[in-house]
Amino acid sequence: MRAFWIFLIIFWTIIIYFPEIIAYLLWWLLVFIGFNLLWFSIFTKKKNWDDNYVKFWNYKIFR
Numbered sequence: 001m002r003a004f005w006i007f008l009i010i011f012w013t014i015i016i017y018f019p020e021i022i023a024y025l026l027w028w029l030l031v032f033i034g035f036n037l038l039w040f041s042i043f044t045k046k047k048n049w050d051d052n053y054v055k056f057w058n059y060k061i062f063r
Helices: 004-017 020-043 045-050
Strands: 053-056 060-062
Touching: 004 020
Parallel strands: none
Antiparallel strands: 053 060
């Protein structure tokens, strides 16, 4: 737990001195989200698109 707090202090010190790092972190987050959306749209099963629910693992979310 002590290593976690040391990591947080070092991380926020770097962020305070170099705020442009936030822009890079946000950019990578958006790239990651976009990649996941693309992956989901390409590799999902097309038969579930007409159903009234979306299935995640063993769970069904009804619309």
